Amino acid sequence: MSEIDIKDILRLYRDPKIARRLAFKIRDIAKDLEDVLIMHVCGTHEWTITHYGIRSLLPDNVELRAGPGCPVCITPASDIDNIIKLGMEGVVVTVYGDMSRAKGGKGMSLEEARSRGADIRIVYGIQDAFMMAQRDPNHKYVFFGVGFDTTAPATAYMVKKGVPDNLSILSSYRYVPPAVGALMMAPDLAVDGIINPGHSSTVTGMKPYKEYFDRNKKPMVFAGFEPIDVLLAIYMILKQIETKEYKMENEYTRSVTWDGNVKAMETLLEVFLLSEGYWRGFGVVDKSGFVFRNTHKYVDARYIYGLSEPRDKEDFVAGARCADVIKGKIDPVECPLYMKECTPNYPRGPPMVSIEGTCKIWADHKVTGIIKCRF
Amino acid sequence: MTDVVKMVHGAGGQAMQSFIKEYILRHLGWGTGEIPLSSLDDSGAIDGVVLKSDSYTVKPLFFPGGDIGSLAVAGTINDILMIGGRPIALALGLIIEEGFPFSDLDRILKSISNTAMKVGVPVITGDTKVVEKGALENLVLNMSGLGVRHPYLDHNLEVVKKYRDGFDEKWLLDSNIKPGDKIIITGYIGDHAIALLSVREGVNFEADIKSDAAPLNGLVEAALKMGGVVAMKDPTRGGLANLLNEWSEKSGVGIKIYEECIPIRDSVRNVCEYLGLDPLELGNEGKAAIAVIPELADKVLEAIRQNPLGKDAEIIGEATDEYDFVIMETVIGGLRAVPPPIGDPIPRIC
Missing domain, CATH: 3.30.1330.10 (PurM-like, N-terminal domain)
Incomplete structure (x- = not known):
């Protein structure tokens, strides 16, 4: 096989001519359609959309909205409280940087817990936590496992291989397919089409989405993260709506397959089982929470320390519409606190904290409204 | 809490702008002159x-x-x-x-x-x-x-006057720009900041990027000799994003730039993408943004390109009255605002 420069491939996915032609085709199809609401569920998709100004290219009757795709945002407030409690009791807490700044139900974040004496260490992954715990056997360590199908397999793999006795894990991992299923059914959203997250689906495959698609047939496209990927996904969804032929389509063929990463999923399900999962701001979704199996309770911080199960409680700052932003009911600019009391320097809710949060992405790009291109 | 000076107050972005305007000018902004302190x-x-x-x-x-x-x-x-x-x-x-x-x-x-x-x-x-x-x-x-x-300044201003009724400025001020004026950048942006970052302790990555630090005497002379320049500014701390916002604010115009036209080296773009930096916010030390009346923009561009330090110069956009802020047409044709950076993403680069 001849060597292809990765940069040249990427360039094609940002090609101005292809993008303009796609934008033209999108507007052309949309002329004959009623209002269309397309939802995506990934912070990285939102970044691409905002960074490249994709919304400005869409006709007025096609709306693109971010749903629950930010791991920090959907992590239950009660689990943040749980991990803070462990930290205050002397357990060394290892956590992703973003997660340390999100506030729990008592209005405190791990960062603030640190200033009150808790030992909080920022890590890039469970490997770092593993090393720290191994080097320091006289202290108890806990890793705060947050995120989706993308980050959970690494943890499952480490647990399978064996972790030091002094390291436990608080699992707030969530499984994306059932949440997408719930979004498609949500009566208050009336979603017309879904852009599925390319990286999560690379792990899960397209297959687990089939039951939700069959239950409620709506256009569903698995998409990558370059601007052409997103434009193509929008085009594919509109085309399905135009022809009324709804299907599960794969735009991200260079990564997503029907079966996904079988090995990763097997490892995941060997260590975890899928149980009821609470998504902060969105609600309880059946079979969406990764819970340690009985065979692996020995690393489960929830079991070891007798921590509470995630509570189905909103826990947001008064007046903030974090829940509506996370769920995808509104855009950030519709929240009365956006860029007023709530800014990236003084975030009042998780969507303004995380780099994958819709509010933070909009704020970083100084979005105060949608600019539309004139054609 | 005691109020103290923070790094961000010297970082070339929005925070530094308001620090200077609300604090330093309050004490020292009383002086007059052809270009007083208060014009910043x-x-x-x-x-x-x-x-x-x-x-x-x-x-x-x-x-x-x-x-x-x-x-x-x-x-x-x-x-x-x-x-x-x-x-x-x-x-x-x-x-x-x-x-x-x-x-x-x-x-x-x-x-x-x-x-x-x-x-x-x-x-x-x-x-x-x-x-x-x-x-x-x-x-x-x-x-x-x-x-x-500058010996060619008055000639340059005479040329502008020929095309622009009522133009009566004596210097190349940030406030001189009118809708229609073209914006030239004299070469690749971001090199200086990335070159520095590449040799910082604890960061080191391999990138063959050199700082662009150089005095621009020859290049400026070529542009003024041709004539038609209304404003010039070097995108140092805060980068092009800060520069364009200052122009937009002081001249009371919108500025539209085209991402495709902005010269950025692949190596700089790659580092930026990897580290989550915006090349528009990176500091330069051997580049200038030059606003030129539209009638002579191509000629000034040609003159600049004759100079070795300006060989990669491009017209990257224009002033407009369609917007009152800085806006960019992205590579794919979408639009997004280009806000002034809050602070410098890479401190102590100059």
Whole structure:
């Protein structure tokens, strides 16, 4: 096989001519359609959309909205409280940087817990936590496992291989397919089409989405993260709506397959089982929470320390519409606190904290409204 | 809580702008002159004399493509050039930490000498202080510069007047821009900041990127000789994003730029993508943004490209009354606002 420069491939996915032609085709199809609401569920998709100004290219009757795709945002407030409690009791807490700044139900974040004496260490992954715990056997360590199908397999793999006795894990991992299923059914959203997250689906495959698609047939496209990927996904969804032929389509063929990463999923399900999962701001979704199996309770911080199960409680700052932003009911600019009391320097809710949060992405790009291109 | 000065107050972004406007100008903004302090332009001017002072705290002192010495000469000279001045003399303030090696000092002074000699601007006065160990890190330079009206400035302004009724400005001010004016950038952006970042402790990555630090005398002369330039500014701290927002605000116009046209090296773009930096917010030390009346934009661009430091120059956009802020058409044709950066993503680059 001849060597292809990765940069040249990427360039094609940002090609101005292809993008303009796609934008033209999108507007052309949309002329004959009623209002269309397309939802995506990934912070990285939102970044691409905002960074490249994709919304400005869409006709007025096609709306693109971010749903629950930010791991920090959907992590239950009660689990943040749980991990803070462990930290205050002397357990060394290892956590992703973003997660340390999100506030729990008592209005405190791990960062603030640190200033009150808790030992909080920022890590890039469970490997770092593993090393720290191994080097320091006289202290108890806990890793705060947050995120989706993308980050959970690494943890499952480490647990399978064996972790030091002094390291436990608080699992707030969530499984994306059932949440997408719930979004498609949500009566208050009336979603017309879904852009599925390319990286999560690379792990899960397209297959687990089939039951939700069959239950409620709506256009569903698995998409990558370059601007052409997103434009193509929008085009594919509109085309399905135009022809009324709804299907599960794969735009991200260079990564997503029907079966996904079988090995990763097997490892995941060997260590975890899928149980009821609470998504902060969105609600309880059946079979969406990764819970340690009985065979692996020995690393489960929830079991070891007798921590509470995630509570189905909103826990947001008064007046903030974090829940509506996370769920995808509104855009950030519709929240009365956006860029007023709530800014990236003084975030009042998780969507303004995380780099994958819709509010933070909009704020970083100084979005105060949608600019539309004139054609 | 006691209010104290933070890094962000000196980082070239929005926070520094408001710090200067609300704090420094409150004390010192009373002076008048052809270009007073209150106009917050690249240099000041009074009675036909241009004056500029700039301090340099770059870290590390030596970096690919330059050092604190060449940087100081280029930075101060460029600021004098940018308002239409011809630099004629420099003043060097040296503040050295006890224990600083003579070998390094030698290198820095040689570099100052070489850079200044190339453009024929001598250091005619200066001052030296040594402070005890720990009172500052290694060495801080102050480079002040003196200039006069550039010999081609009046010719350039006459050309502008021919095309623009009622134009009566005496200098190339940030507030001179009108809708329609084209914006030229004289070459690749982001090189300086990324070159520095590549040799920072704890960051090191392999990238063959050199700082662009260089005085722009020849390039500016070529542009003014052609004529039609209304404003010039060097995108140092805060980068192009900050520069364009300052122009937009001071001139009361919108500015639309085209992402496709902005010269950015692949290597710089890759580092930026990897580290989540915006190339538009990165500092440069050998580039200028030049606003030109639309009728002569192509000719000025050609003239700039004749100069080795301007060979990669491009027209990147124009002033417009369609918007009242800075907006960018992205590579895929979408639109997004280009906000002024809050602070510098990479501190201590100059």
